[in-house]
Amino acid sequence: MKNNMHLEFTSVSENxxxxxxxVASFIAQLDPTMDELTELKTVVSEAVTNSIIHGxxxxxxxxxxxxxxxxEDEIELVIRDEGIGIxxxxxxxxxxxxxxxxxERSGMGFTIMENFMDKVEVVSHPGEGTTLKLYKQLKKSxxxxx
Amino acid sequence: MSLKTQFTTKxxxxxxxxxGELDHHTSDRLKKEWQQAIRENNAKHVILNLEDLSxxxxxxxxxxxxxxxxxxxxxGEMVVCSISPAVKRLFDLSGLFKIIRLEESxxxxxxxxxxxx
Numbered sequence: 001m002k003n004n005m006h007l008e009f010t011s012v013s014e015n016x017x018x019x020x021x022x023v024a025s026f027i028a029q030l031d032p033t034m035d036e037l038t039e040l041k042t043v044v045s046e047a048v049t050n051s052i053i054h055g056x057x058x059x060x061x062x063x064x065x066x067x068x069x070x071x072e073d074e075i076e077l078v079i080r081d082e083g084i085g086i087x088x089x090x091x092x093x094x095x096x097x098x099x100x101x102x103x104e105r106s107g108m109g110f111t112i113m114e115n116f117m118d119k120v121e122v123v124s125h126p127g128e129g130t131t132l133k134l135y136k137q138l139k140k141s142x143x144x145x146x
Numbered sequence: 147m148s149l150k151t152q153f154t155t156k157x158x159x160x161x162x163x164x165x166g167e168l169d170h171h172t173s174d175r176l177k178k179e180w181q182q183a184i185r186e187n188n189a190k191h192v193i194l195n196l197e198d199l200s201x202x203x204x205x206x207x208x209x210x211x212x213x214x215x216x217x218x219x220x221x222g223e224m225v226v227c228s229i230s231p232a233v234k235r236l237f238d239l240s241g242l243f244k245i246i247r248l249e250e251s252x253x254x255x256x257x258x259x260x261x262x263x
Contacts, residue, residue, distance in 0.1 A: 012168050013169075013171035014171055016169050016170055016171050017148075017169065017171065020201075025244075035231075035232070038201075038232045041201065042201075042203050042232075042236075045170075045201075045203040046203055049169065049203065049204075049205060051171040051242050053170065058220060085164070095240075096240075097166035103205075104177065104208040104209060104211070104212040105205075105208050106204045106205075106208040106211060106240060107170060107204075108204040108207055108236070108239065108240045109203075109204050111239060112204055112236065112239060113205070113238075113240060133162075
């Protein structure tokens with residue numbers, strides 16, 4: 001059976017920590033390793049930061065939506081905004097590419113997401129927003145009963 | 147948990163110790179405090195101690211890269227030390243170790259910069 005949770009929160013930067021900690025709490029029931037938990041927290045932080053800075057261009061009265069489903073050891077994470085969208089996705093996901101160099105962005109957000117998850121899908125339409133779908137299979141339980 | 151910062155100087159080296167969580171939200175304040183500490187102390191080199199940093203994302207990489215560029219302009223050097231495996235992975239992914247040297251501890255980092263601890 002799939003187990004789901006949905007979050008909706010305002011696009012303020014204080015909520016970056018709220019989002020990653022909340023997702024980590026939900027995932028905790030799968031008994032992930034510390035590394036897996038850190039990876040998921042980092043990925044949520046990257047995606048929410050992108051929505052705030054790029055999607056909403058720091059407008060603080062907008063909404064960000066997160067859905068998370070778990071089934072056995074499989075995690076599906078959907079992070080969505082209704083911001084300006086990405087016109088060139090191939091360019092946006094390039095390592096070190098940033099549309100906002102003046103803000104000291106490293107351009108590593110998508111690279112980190114792709115490294116820490118098994119699969120990343122980006123759906124975006126200019127003027128409508130961006131949806132990220134992220135998948136990860138946790139390693140099987142490390143405790144063997146024999 | 148938010149970010150705590152501590153700035154101290156030894157000769158011309160600014161020691162930056164971070165604890166807590168470094169993300170986009172906390173990175174703006176870090177940048178301002180860091181730039182102010184460099185100015186006020188006339189520091190040339192920077193040692194970045196990340197021993198107590200429990201979380202970091204790519205916003206941290208951006209701030210470090212920004213300060214690295216400023217330190218370079220002053221003819222200085224930046225050394226990072228006491229880094230956790232999780233943060234080390236982010237440094238590895240971004241290639242930051244090509245420009246920022248890694249040392250095991252603050253003592254080694256100070257030695258590297260020619261300052262006796």
